Amino acid sequence: MHDSISPELDTKLNRIDVRSEKGIVKFIFDKHYYGIQLDGATGEVLHIDKRRSDVVENIHDGSIIDNYLARAANSN
Structure with missing residues (x-):
């Protein structure tokens, strides 16, 4: 994945x-x-x-906002 997309991508698995x-x-x-x-x-x-279905699911259940706020808090 690092050589195909970006070496900066996190490799922590969700599932x-x-x-x-x-x-x-x-x-x-x-x-x-x-x-x-x-x-x-x-x-x-x-x-x-890129798993577009996951993006749609996260918008639907609101977790996209949680993810954004968590990243913003961690960057400070």
Whole structure:
């Protein structure tokens, strides 16, 4: 991810989603909206993308404001 998007992105995970029936593993990160999808058998990177559905969900449930305020407080 660091070499594909930015070396500055935080690697703290929010969750790992295992889809054994499809043979894939998704890594969802805590501090940004990027996700990585890997082949569960080989570890090959299948997809890296911005998770727009998470942005919409955070707007809907209001957590986007909490995240913004927490970042603002930590930057002081």
